[in-house]
Amino acid sequence: MSAVAAFVDLLAGRRDAATLGPRDWDGLIGVARSEAMLATLAHRLDGAAVPPAVAALFADQRAAAEVAQRQALWEAEMARRALAPVGIEFVLLKGAAYAAADMTCAAGRQIGDLDILVLGADIRRAENALLKAGWEWVKSDPYDDHYYRAHMHELPPMIHSGRDRMIDVHHTILPKTHRITPDALALVSDAVTSGGGFAVLQPTDMAVHCAAHMLADGDLQGGLRNLWDFHLMTRGFAAADPGFWRQLDGRAALHGLQDAVHRAARLSRDLYGAALPGGWDRQDPADIWFRRRLLARDDWGRVTQPLLEQAFYIRSHWLRMPPAMLAKHLWTKWQKQHS
Amino acid sequence: MADRAYRAAPADTLRIEPLGELTAIFDRRSMQTHLVVSPVPEILDAMGADACTPAHVAERLAALFDMESAEEAQPILAERLSELAAMGLVERA
Amino acid sequence: MRHSARIAVGPVQFRIGSDWAGPVAALERLYAAYPQDDMRPADATVRLFAARPWRRWLRPSVHIGGDFIVPGALPLPLSMGLLAAEMGMNLQVALGWRRHLLLHASAVARDGRALIMSGESGSGKSTLAALLGEDDWRLMGDEFTLIDPAGGDAFAFPRAVSLKNEAIAEVAARVDPARLGPLLAGTPKGDIRHLIPRADAVAAMHAPARPALLLFPRFGGAAGIEPMGEGEAFVRLTEASTNYVALGEAGFAALTRMVRETPAFGITYPDSAAGIALVEELWAEAAR
Numbered sequence: 001m002s003a004v005a006a007f008v009d010l011l012a013g014r015r016d017a018a019t020l021g022p023r024d025w026d027g028l029i030g031v032a033r034s035e036a037m038l039a040t041l042a043h044r045l046d047g048a049a050v051p052p053a054v055a056a057l058f059a060d061q062r063a064a065a066e067v068a069q070r071q072a073l074w075e076a077e078m079a080r081r082a083l084a085p086v087g088i089e090f091v092l093l094k095g096a097a098y099a100a101a102d103m104t105c106a107a108g109r110q111i112g113d114l115d116i117l118v119l120g121a122d123i124r125r126a127e128n129a130l131l132k133a134g135w136e137w138v139k140s141d142p143y144d145d146h147y148y149r150a151h152m153h154e155l156p157p158m159i160h161s162g163r164d165r166m167i168d169v170h171h172t173i174l175p176k177t178h179r180i181t182p183d184a185l186a187l188v189s190d191a192v193t194s195g196g197g198f199a200v201l202q203p204t205d206m207a208v209h210c211a212a213h214m215l216a217d218g219d220l221q222g223g224l225r226n227l228w229d230f231h232l233m234t235r236g237f238a239a240a241d242p243g244f245w246r247q248l249d250g251r252a253a254l255h256g257l258q259d260a261v262h263r264a265a266r267l268s269r270d271l272y273g274a275a276l277p278g279g280w281d282r283q284d285p286a287d288i289w290f291r292r293r294l295l296a297r298d299d300w301g302r303v304t305q306p307l308l309e310q311a312f313y314i315r316s317h318w319l320r321m322p323p324a325m326l327a328k329h330l331w332t333k334w335q336k337q338h339s
Numbered sequence: 340m341a342d343r344a345y346r347a348a349p350a351d352t353l354r355i356e357p358l359g360e361l362t363a364i365f366d367r368r369s370m371q372t373h374l375v376v377s378p379v380p381e382i383l384d385a386m387g388a389d390a391c392t393p394a395h396v397a398e399r400l401a402a403l404f405d406m407e408s409a410e411e412a413q414p415i416l417a418e419r420l421s422e423l424a425a426m427g428l429v430e431r432a
Numbered sequence: 433m434r435h436s437a438r439i440a441v442g443p444v445q446f447r448i449g450s451d452w453a454g455p456v457a458a459l460e461r462l463y464a465a466y467p468q469d470d471m472r473p474a475d476a477t478v479r480l481f482a483a484r485p486w487r488r489w490l491r492p493s494v495h496i497g498g499d500f501i502v503p504g505a506l507p508l509p510l511s512m513g514l515l516a517a518e519m520g521m522n523l524q525v526a527l528g529w530r531r532h533l534l535l536h537a538s539a540v541a542r543d544g545r546a547l548i549m550s551g552e553s554g555s556g557k558s559t560l561a562a563l564l565g566e567d568d569w570r571l572m573g574d575e576f577t578l579i580d581p582a583g584g585d586a587f588a589f590p591r592a593v594s595l596k597n598e599a600i601a602e603v604a605a606r607v608d609p610a611r612l613g614p615l616l617a618g619t620p621k622g623d624i625r626h627l628i629p630r631a632d633a634v635a636a637m638h639a640p641a642r643p644a645l646l647l648f649p650r651f652g653g654a655a656g657i658e659p660m661g662e663g664e665a666f667v668r669l670t671e672a673s674t675n676y677v678a679l680g681e682a683g684f685a686a687l688t689r690m691v692r693e694t695p696a697f698g699i700t701y702p703d704s705a706a707g708i709a710l711v712e713e714l715w716a717e718a719a720r
Binding site (some may be wrong): 354356358359360363365370372374378386 | 519661662663664666667670676678680681688691692
């Protein structure tokens with residue numbers, strides 16, 4: 001059996017770690033590392049029967065993820081200290097939000113840049129306040145800067161010089177040029193306060209954003225992790241509120257993201273064994289391409305289907321931009337890579 | 340700026356270890372290590388859990404260390420406090 | 433991958449995959465006498481690969497990858513495949529290891545106590561460790577020293593010593609030629625030749641040693657000793673660690689303890705003999 005299949009089975013709980021042979025672990029750990037999910041797996045298998053060397057590695061990973069999450073949440077705190085005095089409130093997105101709200105999917109989850117959402121009207125002032133508080137622009141490439149400001153859903157990335165951490169300030173959750181325009185005002189105004197004191201998206205919006213980020217915006221890089229987030233959060237939300245799936249449907253429609261959200265739900269069923277209610281539990285022949293892309297890793301953690309990967313890369317840009325603009329963008333990027 | 344009030348990090352979030360002429364401060368919230376020299380540890384200690392302006396800190400330090408003029412120390416303390424705020428060790432109250 | 437090897441250095445089990453046979457064969461020769469446990473899962477994966485399939489044969493150049501990659505790192509020609517493998521192993525440890533506080537430092541031990549030497553490349557810390565390891569010291573490692581955050585003990589990472597430039601002749605004159613790897617001339621780091629540590633150093637690679645002396649050597653100038661305060665030693669060691677930040681409070685606790693319990697000195701020395709004399713002098717005091 002392939003390592004990536006074993007990995008997904010272990011997460012889903014379809015397979016007992018004790019049934020793995022000693023030589024199965026190399027590939028499994030390799031895949032988990034390339035998906036940035038080794039600490040997630042370490043949490044999932046905490047207490048399971050694994051070889052001593054693996055148990056030690058898992059313990060290291062859990063401890064390191066705990067430190068990394070505190071560091072990530074501190075970035076949120078410092079952003080709050082920079083933005084609160086000028087009266088700007090923000091909503092935490094993605095990994096930092098899951099950690100702030102102490103959600104199941106946060107266990108061991110790697111958190112990269114700090115992603116925050118502010119009202120479009122606040123974006124200039126947010127930029128200024130962050131610059132005054134020690135953040136600076138990462139790159140000064142005029143094409144990239146123009147590209148971000150004209151077409152993207154976020155400011156060009158900024159980095160804090162003292163702490164060496166990046167922040168992405170979003171004003172909506174999909175690029176301006178995307179065929180779909182989510183209701184950004186609703187996202188911010190309906191946000192809820194997490195146990196950690198930070199504002200996070202309300203449950204249905206959080207699931208919509210997770211699916212949008214994975215399927216409508218991205219090229220499925222890190223897809224297994226995003227899908228794992230989606231699976232665990234929807235399962236948790238549905239357990240807390242029996243009406244969750246119905247509300248999610250309505251909210252996805254409001255944002256124009258029903259297709260992405262339904263596909264995320266089907267994929268989480270196919271890969272992680274999610275139980276879906278009627279109306280969600282359907283089949284779509286196109287899903288197979290997504291499953292193949294998600295599972296395209298060999299035992300050395302390498303992407304095994306480069307053409308499929310490339311196709312998803314182009315697809316992600318296709319969704320984000322009108323065709324003429326896409327051609328111009330890919331051409332500019334290509335020239336820069338090859339000059 | 341000079342009369343801005345700050346509050347120090349709660350004492351249990353900091354691990355303070357004097358290392359000769361330097362003091363290493365580990366902040367459990369940020370997981371960051373700060374290396375500081377006197378009078379920074381004294382400032383944090385003097386602030387306790389209260390919101391303090393530079394004038395308050397000067398008063399308290401004067402009481403503790405028998406300082407000549409608490410008045411003159413204020414601009415320097417205002418500067419130190421603003422640096423500590425950038426490090427996250429104190430926060431605007 | 434087409435070719436692969438498993439190597440354990442200190443507490444780290446590596447799995448190295450390669451598109452070519454050469455680098456794997458060279459590694460297996462250097463590490464032939466190291467303990468081998470084929471059933472032990474790998475902690476770290478190194479990949480040596482061609483960027484395009486035809487580059488396996490046509491102007492073959494070795495890209496270094498694995499669990500962690502450094503974007504934009506330049507590939508090496510296949511003739512330097514062994515160096516690529518070694519750089520790959522160092523990279524994975526430097527970026528991925530979390531069980532110990534990782535110091536970019538060489539170390540040798542005597543009577544269960546460790547001398548740790550930290551310095552930039554060119555400081556001579558590698559050469560000093562290699563030479564001491566040929567005397568009555570146990571070589572713990574020429575590149576990394578691992579500190580157990582809980583107990584404070586030093587653990588060895590005795591990879592094959594990477595001798596550079598002048599150090600090659602100096603050490604080669606003293607050891608059995610069978611313990612030397614091939615000469616890699618004109619690499620980006622100069623000439624390089626690997627030295628297989630002595631069998632007793634490899635056999636003892638899991639034995640902890642209590643840090644007893646911290647040295648910050650600088651090659652060149654008259655022989656000199658400068659005592660170093662706890663604060664400065666702390667700062668230098670945080671800079672010499674690749675995972676200090678990632679370990680959080682455990683790293684902080686380990687380092688504060690180490691600089692308090694271990695005397696530290698900066699030393700300058702004009703040649704290896706003088707360096708070794710300084711080391712022995714300071715050790716005689718520290719180990720008393």
